[in-house]
Each structure stands twice: as C-alpha cells, then as structure tokens.
Amino acid sequence: MRTASxxxxxxxxxxxxxxxxxVGMFVLLQPYLSDDERIHEEGRIDEVVSQGPVTVQSIEWKLDSLKAYSALVDEEGEEIKVDAPAGSVIVVAAFTVTPRKGLMLKERGFSCEAKLVDDKGNIWDDQLVSGYTLPTYCADNDHPHTMDKPGKVAxxxxxxxxxxxxxxxxTVEDFYIHRRVLITP
Structure with missing residues (x-):
C-alpha cells in the first residue's frame, strides 16, 4: 500500500x-514567436509576386525589367557616373508605379523605395543616379506623378x-503593418 501511494x-x-x-517554455517563447516587428526586421517576406502589379502602402508596383549593365549611358550616349567599385555590376530595375488613393503626393511626387535581394539573403539599397533615361526616384520635379496614373521609375x-x-x-514593404513583398522578374 505504501508503494502504491x-x-x-x-x-x-x-x-x-x-x-x-x-508553461515556462510558452512564456519564454511566446514573445519571440509573436513579435511581428522583430520578425519583419529579420527579413521575413510575406508575399511573392511575379512582376506584379502589387499594391503596397498605396503604391501599385509593376516590375517591367531587371537587367545588369557594366555601365550606364544617358540619352546622348555619354557614360553616367555611378559610384561602383571594381568587380561590381550595375543592376537596373525598371518599374511602372501608380500612386493610389491614400498616398499623399507632395509637389506631385512621393517617396518610393525598392530593395534588391538575392537567394543568399543579401540586400542592396538603390542609388540616386542623375542623367538616366528614367527618373531614379518618385519625387522628381521633371517627371511629376498624378494620382491613379502610371509612371515609370528606375x-x-x-x-x-x-x-x-x-x-x-x-522587395517593397509597408513599415506600418510589417508587410514585405518580393517582386520577381
């Protein structure tokens, strides 16, 4: 009887x-597993779209082309100065962007940013280049944007x-709702 008790x-x-x-493991891991901001900062991609269009943060993006160049030239055939170290390549992503309802157009322009990614987790920010045939940012006075009308940007x-x-x-992202979309060519 004593053994049974x-x-x-x-x-x-x-x-x-x-x-x-x-319970201890749940309490320790629950903030880690449900922290959308931290997971977003670590590079989570929420959606993959082939070329688009996809609307992120009231901007409709459509990837027209993604091409690599050894040098860029302007409309007159002159080489455009790009800060590129030896052994590097210039990659140009051409987009059709359309500002949609909810986006504030300041002086007929807006802020837009897309980051280039590879399958190894590397991310590259765009560079401002002047003299290219397409505007390289969405707030270009020479190429104003109009609400609900597509425009080109590189x-x-x-x-x-x-x-x-x-x-x-x-990738294009919405920082407010932690949404990142990968647009593939």
Whole structure:
C-alpha cells in the first residue's frame, strides 16, 4: 500500500514538473514567436509576386525589367557616373508605379523605395543616379506623378559580379503593418 501511494505521488510530481516546464517554455517563447516587428526586421517576406502589379502602402508596383549593365549611358550616349567599385555590376530595375488613393503626393511626387535581394539573403539599397533615361526616384520635379496614373521609375543598384546569377528580385514593404513583398522578374 505504501508503494502504491509513493508511485502515485511520483506520477503527480513528474506531471507537475512537465506542466511547469511547458508553461515556462510558452512564456519564454511566446514573445519571440509573436513579435511581428522583430520578425519583419529579420527579413521575413510575406508575399511573392511575379512582376506584379502589387499594391503596397498605396503604391501599385509593376516590375517591367531587371537587367545588369557594366555601365550606364544617358540619352546622348555619354557614360553616367555611378559610384561602383571594381568587380561590381550595375543592376537596373525598371518599374511602372501608380500612386493610389491614400498616398499623399507632395509637389506631385512621393517617396518610393525598392530593395534588391538575392537567394543568399543579401540586400542592396538603390542609388540616386542623375542623367538616366528614367527618373531614379518618385519625387522628381521633371517627371511629376498624378494620382491613379502610371509612371515609370528606375532603381539603380551596385552589386558584386558574383551575386548577379543569384538575384531573385526586389522587395517593397509597408513599415506600418510589417508587410514585405518580393517582386520577381
């Protein structure tokens, strides 16, 4: 009789220990698993779209082309100065962007940004380039935008030559709701 009560007490103690460990793990991991902001900052991609169009933060994006160049030239055939170190390639992403209802157009322009990504997790920011045939930012006085009317814009990136075969597309994101969309060519 005494052995049976010890065995049942041991079962209860082991059960309580397992329950406490489970609750402890849940309390420790729950903030980690449900922290959308941190997960977004670590590079989570929420949606993948082939070329688009996709609307993110009241801007409709459509990827027209993603091409690599050794140098850029303007309309007159003159080389455009791009800050590119030796062994790098210039990648140009051409977009059709359409400002939609909810976006504030300041002086007929707006802020837009797309980042180039590869399959190894590398991310490149665009560079401002003047003299290119397309505007390289959405707030260009020479190329004003109108609400609900498509306009062309190019984003210029400088990447190592070895990364070009691994490029997967560009990401656009909504910082407020933590949404990142990968647009593939």
């Amino acid at each position: 010890r065995a049942s007490r041991l079962v209860v103690q082991v059960s309580m220990l397992v329950a406490l460990l489970a 984003q210029v990136y400088v990447v190592p030559k070895s990364s070009v075969p691994h490029l997967t597309g560009v």
